[in-house]
Amino acid sequence: MPQPVFIESIGLLGPGLNGWQQASAVLLGHTPYVPAATELPLPAGLPPAERRRTGPTVRLALGVGQQAVAASGRDAAQLPTVFASSSSDGHNFHAICEALAQPEPLMSPTRFHNSVHNATAGYWSIAASAMRTSNVLCAMDGSFGAGLLECVLQAGADAEPCLLIAYDTGYPEPLHSQRPIPHPFGVALLVTPRPTPRSLARLAVTLTQAPATAMPDDALEALRRAAxxxxxxxxxxxxxxxxxxxxxxxxxxxxxxxxxxxSLGNHANA
Incomplete structure (x- = not known):
């Protein structure tokens, strides 16, 4: 049995899913799942100049991360982080490709610094005044799994909490046809090495060759496969x-x- 860790709080934003309290009722089947546009909050904590440079990807990642931290009551500045995304800012990549295809290509400095895969982690460090370590991962459709594994191992090895932020926002056309991610979706998990009064669940992760678990609701299964x-x-x-x-x-x-x-019995406290 692998060494367990504990999920202390959750942040969640997706189509028809706006925060853990509302989303957990949907996942329990108490509330019907009704797809709707993902509600992306303004990026709290950033100075005005930095806030103007952000796009949907940063708003999504910061939104779910800040939800999870607020529910935990912890200081975001003191949390190591793991960021996981299959594509990062696809809209920014599209704009760069358009610019480079012009007869006289000009590259915006803002576009350039937003193009790196760890840009979101940089914005998080500014918004949270965070100076702790931050790992940024990409593993195509397995990006959440890679991020979860990294976060679980890091929390266990370092014996301190770790925040996982996984997010995807997709691409405009024509890249969308090659890599369709129709809806922004983000999730944040605050993982601790020991249980706390706020802990929602104990979690132990191992490797397997079994097929992935599907969602019983067709619409939620379509969402699971889409992002x-x-x-x-x-x-x-x-x-x-x-x-x-x-x-x-x-x-x-x-x-x-x-x-x-x-379960540790605190499922309403996320």
Whole structure:
């Protein structure tokens, strides 16, 4: 049995999912799932000049991260972070490609610094005044699984809390046709090495070759498959149910993550 860690709080934004309290009712089946545009908040904590430079990707990542931190009551500046995204800022990449295709290509400095995969982590460090370590990962459709594995191992090895922020916003056309991610989706998990009074669930992760767990609701399953960060939905549903359960999450082509989840009775406190 691998060393368990604990989920203390959750942040969540997606189509028809606006925060853990509302989303957990949907995942429990108490409220029908009604797809709607993802509500992206303004990036709190950034100075006006930095806020103007941000796009949907930064607003999504900061939004879910700040939800999780607020629910935990912790100081965001003191939390190591893991960021995971399959594509980062696809709209910014599209704009750069358009600019480079012009007869006289000109590159905006803002576009350039937003193009790197760790740009979101940089904005987070400014908004949270954070000076702790930050890892930024990409693993195509397994990006959430890669981020979760990194966060779990880091929290266990360093014996301190770690914040996972996974997010995807997709691309405009023509890139959308090649890599369709129709809806922004982001999730944040605050992982601790020991249980706390706020802990929602105990989590133990191992590797497996079993197929990934599907969502029983067709619309939620379509969402799970559409956005790499939404591969978190089976895990989130297990936490919402406040039961002991095992779910399998996408990771690599032939290797998945098996997550054993046990409720600690605080499922309403996220």
């Amino acid at each position: 790499p960060a939404a591969r978190a939905l089976p895990l989130l549903a297990a936490i919402a149910r406040a039961e002991t359960a095992t779910v399998v999450l996408d990771y690599l082509d032939t290797l998945q993550l098996e997550a054993e989840v046990a």
